[in-house]
Amino acid sequence: MNKVRCMVYVTDVEKVVQFWQDHLGARVAEVNPLPDGSNNVVLKITPEVELAFFSKAFIAEYSPDVVTNFPSLMFFSDQFNDLHHQIPDAGPVVDNHGQLTFNFADPEGHYFVVAKS
Numbered sequence: 001m002n003k004v005r006c007m008v009y010v011t012d013v014e015k016v017v018q019f020w021q022d023h024l025g026a027r028v029a030e031v032n033p034l035p036d037g038s039n040n041v042v043l044k045i046t047p048e049v050e051l052a053f054f055s056k057a058f059i060a061e062y063s064p065d066v067v068t069n070f071p072s073l074m075f076f077s078d079q080f081n082d083l084h085h086q087i088p089d090a091g092p093v094v095d096n097h098g099q100l101t102f103n104f105a106d107p108e109g110h111y112f113v114v115a116k117s
Helices: 013-024 056-062 080-086
Strands: 004-010 027-033 039-046 049-055 074-077 094-096 099-105 111-116
Touching: 004 013, 004 056, 013 027, 013 039, 013 049, 013 080, 049 056, 080 111
Parallel strands: 004 049, 074 111
Antiparallel strands: 027 039, 039 049, 094 099, 099 111
16 A cells, blocks of 8 residues: 545535645645535645545435544644644644644544644
């Protein structure tokens, strides 16, 4: 394997995608039209990691068994301090058994963790 793509189901794809672009430097890798008229947007986080955002309304219609699934994601970064300062409302830096981490929420309240690499 040489890449990971995690599918994330959100209410407002455009708003969440904009958050990741503005505050975490993600860039759009793909925009895929879906049968219901919405778009799936894939963001490249690193060369090996992508997040694919889907509307919960689309998932509820086409894959209702997974619409409530939400991943618990931890990112490792060598730009830890810079990210902590540029992400609005990032949680405090904490030491988890020798690993410095902080969490943050996207505009819909989904939490993610960043660890210092």
